[in-house]
Amino acid sequence: MKIFVTGMPGIGKTTLVLKIAEELQKRGFKVGGMITQEVRKNGKRVGFKIKALDINEEGILAWVGEGFPRVGKYVVNVEDLNRIGVSAIGRAIQNADIIIIDEIGAMEFKSREFAKAVEEALKSEKPLLATLHRRWVDKFRDKGELYVLTVENREKIREEILHELLKVLES
Numbered sequence: 001m002k003i004f005v006t007g008m009p010g011i012g013k014t015t016l017v018l019k020i021a022e023e024l025q026k027r028g029f030k031v032g033g034m035i036t037q038e039v040r041k042n043g044k045r046v047g048f049k050i051k052a053l054d055i056n057e058e059g060i061l062a063w064v065g066e067g068f069p070r071v072g073k074y075v076v077n078v079e080d081l082n083r084i085g086v087s088a089i090g091r092a093i094q095n096a097d098i099i100i101i102d103e104i105g106a107m108e109f110k111s112r113e114f115a116k117a118v119e120e121a122l123k124s125e126k127p128l129l130a131t132l133h134r135r136w137v138d139k140f141r142d143k144g145e146l147y148v149l150t151v152e153n154r155e156k157i158r159e160e161i162l163h164e165l166l167k168v169l170e171s
């Protein structure tokens with residue numbers, strides 16, 4: 001089962017994924033993969049952190065500034081993306097009950113290793129829960145189920161996805 005979640009920036013994709021991860025861990029399932037979270041300074045977004053879900057490891061995915069490769073005003077830190085994010089996806093494919101990738105987007109695709117890890121996760125038999133930047137929706141639409149989050153539906157969709165994953169994981 002491959003599940004994709006998309007929606008406007010800040011709609012709650014990472015929050016949804018984290019809550020589902022917590023619910024699954026509570027039930028004894030091994031959750032692996034990575035999440036990204038924005039970093040704010042004085043109310044303004046200055047970058048993104050990247051965190052592994054299986055171990056306590058985090059780094060910088062992108063930061064406002066000069067340099068390459070860049071996406072908009074951010075410089076992408078491919079080294080941390082590979083060291084923390086790609087490694088976490090690899091471990092998840094090997095060891096976890098479910099693979100989480102938050103998110104699949106322009107920054108992440110600056111790494112060829114990330115693109116390969118996404119391919120591997122799609123090929124894997126294991127359930128995948130991934131968040132998708134809006135621009136990547138068309139590329140992944142036929143690879144699984146797609147949910148579009150809004151403020152109105154995000155709680156309901158979280159319940160629905162958890163329910164579907166539990167059905168597969170408990171069978």
Ligand SMILES: Nc1ncnc2c1ncn2[C@@H]1O[C@H](COP(=O)(O)OP(=O)(O)OP(=O)(O)O)[C@@H](O)[C@H]1O
Pocket residue numbers: 008009010011012013014015016038103154155
């Ligand atoms: N279900 C919810 N109920 C209340 N607040 C929420 C909910 N989901 C998300 N939020 C709040 O909205 C903000 C953005 O959430 P989050 O970072 O999960 O969004 P996102 O879609 O992952 O954003 P990005 O575009 O940066 O990837 C956070 O402050 C979070 O606490």
